[in-house]
Amino acid sequence: QVQLVESGGGLVQAGGSLRLSCSVSGRTYNRNTMGWFRRAPGKDREFVAAINWSGGNTVYTDAVKGRFTISRDNSKNTVSLQMNSLKPEDTAVYYCASTLSSVPYSDSARYTYWGQGTQVTVSS
Secondary structure (H helix, E strand, O other): OEEEEEEOOEEEEOOOOEEEEEEEEEOOHHHOEEEEEEEOOOOOEEEEEEEOOOOOOEEEOHHHOOOEEEEEEOOOOEEEEEEOOOOHHHOEEEEEEEEOOOOOOOOHHHOOEEOOOEEEEEEO
């Protein structure tokens, strides 16, 4: 079993930055691929970024490339999402997810464990 707890969400003006963190507990964390997803009001959940267990392979959706950076600290069992140059369209609930796969998939069906989510609101 793996437990995920997100933090760091909040309200920020367009152009600002936020850093989301996901604290992970449970077994085999260091071998898990970790992902961030988001769900905007009235929309389906969508992939944001993912990172493999070593941190050597990262994947981003095109909408956040160059603005967001995913990273992980295996010594602290945390994964982070640094979000810069935020836009109103980034407003969503952001979820951390975990999979035992070694590949950083963008498909949410590949992820087994999910956090409760943290709200990010970007005002114009």
